Amino acid sequence: MPSTFQHRTRLIAGLAGFLALVLDALTTHLWQKHLVLSDLDHIHTALQMLLTHALLLAMLSLNPLKDRWLKASVWLIQIGMISFSGGIMLTSLGLWPVIRPIIPIGGTAYMLAWLALAGSALG
DSSP: OOOHHHHHHHHHHHHHHHHHHHHHHHIIIIIGGGSOHHHHHHHHHHHHHHHHHHHHHHHHTTSOOOSHHHHHHHHHHHHHIIIIIIHHHHHHTTSOGGGGGGHHHHHHHHHHHHHHHHHHHHO
């Protein structure tokens, strides 16, 4: 029986994947003519990272997350989704530019999530 943590992780993975695809469609079909090329590049990077990490979350949620390294990886991915991908989207769209300083924290969280995943192999 999947745990509440697994269910929540799977829910976040599904919602993040959906959001990445919706935002990509909006960027491509509606916002493209209103944004400069550098903002479009930043948005593309943010959405690519969001979708990649949504897939990783989905894979992690398939098994019981009892290992502390795997749980740390899940939390770090979520921090990265919010602060890196979300931060880039908000600043690139001009919605909340004051959030720019937390973007590197999110990028670091994404990197540490992968290291935590590797750490789970060490026991």
